Amino acid sequence: VSPTTVSEAWRSLAGVGAIEARGRNGTYVRSPTGPGGPRRYRRITGGSGHFALDLSSGTPDPALLPDLGPAVSRVGTQSLTSSYLDHPVLPDLEEELVASWPFPAEAFTVVDGAMDALDRVAAVVLRLGDRVVVEHPTFPPLLDLLEQMGCDVVGVDVDDGGPNVDGLAAAVPGARAVFLQSRAQNPAGASISTSRAAELAAVLAAHEALVIEDDHANDISAAPLVSVGRWMPERTVHIRSYSKSHGPDLRLAAVGGAGDVVTAVANRRLLGPGWSSRILQALLVELLRDPRTAECLATATATYARRRAVAVDTLTDRGVGVTGRDGINLWVTVADERSATVALAARGIGVAPGDPFLVRPDEDHLRVTVGLITGPDVHVRTVADHLADAALRPIRQSHHR
Structure with missing residues (x-):
């Protein structure tokens, strides 16, 4: 191993907080952050x-949330699970997702909210020391998550039209993933315009980073939904949360896009929760199809x-x-x-x-x-x-x- 490689390895470990240099006293492996949390x-x-x-x-x-009562009565107590290995998305819900998704997704799954989706996608995509691009400012739990994973996080300024294009161009080389909020950005309230999305996609096309989009506001956003997946569907994972629009206690978010990533998320969940409640998925379908x-x-x-x-x-x-x-x-x-x-x-x-x-x-x-x-x-x-x-x-x- 060359001295340059060793030096870069030490620099990467120090950058993510895994080691600490103490001058003449040497270099120490830092203790885990433990249960201190986010x-x-x-x-x-x-x-x-x-x-x-x-x-x-x-x-x-x-x-301002929809009344769940009528939909609950229509769903009733039906059993929707015939096997623990059933497809994680109800067919009726997948039909709704395919019809409304902002680009042709290679695969879909359903998880327990937007943050669960971000966590699970990050777990199958990112590793210690990976360079990750996020918006500046952005949602604190995402920063907590990336910090606990030991990622090298780089921020790109946001204006009313979305992330700054030149800022992204400077930040994305070598990045493993780029996290974007499609609209009603938390906290800045920005929504990505069609023209900005096209510019962002043009920058991203020259690199290999996976784009992970979070549409946390969904149907309470006044802006139309625009996704860079329109230009690069095979490298985009789009997350659609129903918490702010239909109710936080539904605990549902759809994940669709790059087939290898979405399938990996679904497969890993088989060894944990398995699936998100199909009763709640059926309730969501009722809400999505209800004019009221x-x-x-x-x-x-x-x-x-x-x-x-x-x-x-x-x-x-x-x-x-x-x-x-x-x-x-x-x-x-x-x-x-x-x-x-x-x-x-x-x-x-x-x-x-x-x-x-x-x-x-x-x-x-x-x-x-x-x-x-x-x-x-x-x-x-x-x-x-x-x-x-x-x-x-x-x-x-x-x-x-």
């Missing part, structure tokens, strides 16, 4: 349930859009930087994250600190789930004014500076 995720959920108005959760408004559910989702989408627009207009009028043109969240620029969080807590308002969403140091932000601000527009404006007051508080001491 540190970023815990930071954005630690205060949940302690506020009169909790805008930290990133969850949908329960009042479609009307409910349209109402939810419009309601979220109104709440978001009123809040954005109020913050912008106050001179506060904010992004979020789609979905239930806003990404609010603040002078000082800690000061703003404390000021809002004093008013009984909970928000998520921005730091856990960051791949690298950046300006201070808050992630605010404005989709949970119920009531008339005047109430939304009042809450947004409180957000603006907190955002504009003088800088005291920022952990980024």
